[in-house]
Amino acid sequence: MDGLAATGLLALLLLLLLLISRFRRCRLLGEPPLDKGFVPWLGHALEFGKDAGKFLSAMKQKHGDIFTIKAAGKFITVLLDPRSYDAVLWESRCKLDFGQYARLLMDRMFDVRLPDYDPNAEKVMLRATLQNKNLPSLTKAMLFNLQTVLLSDPNKANRQWEEEGLFHLAYSTMFRAGYLTLYGNESKDYDDVSSRAKDLVHSLEVYHEFYKLDRLLMKAARSMLSAAEKKAFSSIKKNLWKLLSVKSLNCRANRSVWLESYQQHLVDLGVDEDMQTRAMLLQLWSTQSNAGPAVFWLLLFLLKHPSARAAVQGEVEGILRTRRQTMGQMQITNQEVLDNTPIFDSALNETLRLTAAPFISREVLQDMPLRLASGRECSLRKGDRLCLFPFISPQMDSEIYEEPEKFKYNRFLNSDGTEKTDFYKEGEKLKYYNMPWGAGINVCIGKFYAVNSIKQCVFLLLSHFDLELKDPDTKIPDFDKERYGFGMLQPENDVIIRYRQKDQ
Template sequence: MWFFFFCSGRYITFIMDPFQYVYVIRNSKQLEFYEFADKMASRTFGYPSLSNFPKLNENLHRIYQYLQGKPLDIISDHMMKNLQHIFEWKCSQATDWKTEKMYKFCSFLMFEASFITLYGRDPAADGHNVISEIRDKFTKFDANFPYLVANIPIELLGVTKKVRQELIHHFLLRNMAKWMGGSEVIQARKDILEKYELLQDYDKAAHHLAFLWASVGNTIPATFWAMYYLLWHPEALAVVRDEIDHLLQSTGQKKGPGYCIHLTREQLDSLVYLESALNESLRMCSSSMNIRISLEDYILKLGGNQEVGLRKGDWIALYPQILHMDPEIYEDPEVYKFDRYIENGKKKTTFYKGGKKLKYFLMPFGSGISMCPGRFFAMNEMKLFLILFLAYFDVELVEKKPIGPDNSRMGLGILLPDSDIAFRYKIKSF
């Protein structure tokens, strides 16, 4: 099933049947994504189109190899160490119950740990204050991100242009040169951008801002939702906490302030209840729209002898949130079930609709050529955050109010919460 939507002289075809997704995803020659993404990113982050620079897009995408395989293990280890450092600092403030707002808490920890892991820090500066300043500016810019994507002129968005300029200034080469301990992926990006002499220093810095947004813009709200749903469902929290405790005990690791926790990729993957809880929260809060643009007048062949006529420049879209909330696939789809992705104590990877097995059943990271290249690192980041949080602290909600999504970002990734919620935590007794 599909339907058409007409907007500004352009037809958008929405494919509604998940069994037809594969026919869109595999037709990357006729249905392109990169030009569409380039135009959107260049106006949002303020750098010239990649099409003006031969092979720049191809070269930048090549460096995503540093977020897979052995390099992924290295950057995940660095993330774990940086998270532990920040959690240790938090522990010094939480000898008794400490109350905070949950989204603000997640934003502080995930932004700082991600920033240090990717970009490093200036050893001559007060790390917390400098990164907090960047985070505050980032938050202001991010608040108007949907309007920039929608092609609203930045001049109409108050201080957004000024804030974007200030953020970009942080990433000028002379400023980044002061930062120590950055990642291979950022160094590789710097090396590639420096080869393009026609790119101005400001433009190169704008590319780094875009990568920062790609790194934390969705991971922060996704971490919030994972934490929120666990705290809202005590039975889920207990099972996930027990699974983490068992892993740490079985590997001879002590938990709590002063002890270093190290987990391999295999050990992270063994936490099936933690991963299921994360996947369930992603199912409920992700709202990515997968867009493709027809490069020519084209008849898209679908399954069951169906077809869709596309004109050059027409859009075709997948909206996986419909898939995620389909009661034929997920029983009681509006209910959070932390063990939905577990079967007989193992990861469940088989789901059906109408008795037929689905190839795609969970798509929070996009699909095909538009799939998020940092998805493995993002999952590791969220797992590490929750492992350390539950290993260090006793925690409970202060407010018993349900939080809903802010639908202003519908189609753009992970939905933000419509409000924040208070919780409290203290160091566990060991």
């Protein structure tokens, strides 16, 4: 017993020494500046979680473009120089890996655990379903479903002024139409009145449940749900799992190639039906959580900036006027038309610059050097996390953009009306000057479908509805700061608008 006790005591002492060395971590030669905060283990977790944008901006002012912080026992190196992003974005997966963090969030947020999960291989497999030859059919289906949600709803068709929150209108419209496009309709016949009515009811039911879940997802990602919130979160997920069960989805018509491919992918992984359903909820969030907020911010900026609205609406009306006689509404499924909207594209890019704030994260799998654009070499430690935050730089960098906090709809236009792509930092032309879609191997595979969908929604709203702010002096709302790091930011509060359907 004495020997066993001595062995146990020695093991305990070694564990304590390991923990002490972890907590007493010091900056080594060649490593970025280290800022551990004043609270043991917790470090800067509270500041980081409360307002990552403000906190990381302050750290940049204090330490420069690269630094390491401690947050809840984890050491995170943050890189904020876009000239150096390539060194991270294209580094080998055996050194910098995205999969570990993705698996952690999948489990925390959606109870999804997939065997042999490889996010990069999954993206390669799904990319073709959202691009190239499949893009036209998705674009066409999205228009039909947007028309169902916006133009078939009797609440929007009475030509009387209605009041509604702009965020709710934008988010619900894009979510419901996007859900029907990817997950299928009640009937193959888009023009069947009874089927469209059922699509309206069903998509609204899914949206209402999803919206309740969305209010809790950021806390779930950070493991900050209270006991009552955990109970509600679990109940909402169960309701959504019923709506997204394999049996329910298999009965739907007009199922997208994306859905068919993803379901087969899960079967090939050996995933049972229960986990397939959970994965479908994960994908619902992945595919539908950003487009609605993007439409909200774009419309709000247009309503607050009359010259921008006039320019965008003039471009839209010009397209409708020149093509209506031969193509009717179907011109906004034509990719050539959708690609020929430079004013709209600039306004959208400016909106995304101001409101898209994803983290691009990698787990450091081995001690390694990171060469920066300045020529300096920084050492990264195995077990740390490396994070890029393009929202701070390039997107809100005053050296790159004059008055970066302001919305300028023509910021991405040259004087001749072509797209502007020349932006500079320290005299160097930037490859990465706006990164709402990510970059490198983790660029959003649904970008082209999402852009088409956003354009179609805004085109329909501007051409079919009179829109105005209830209070013209209403302020642009602050961001919901807990959303930093997870894609499109959402407003802290909604903005009430008045709208009515135009006489066509």
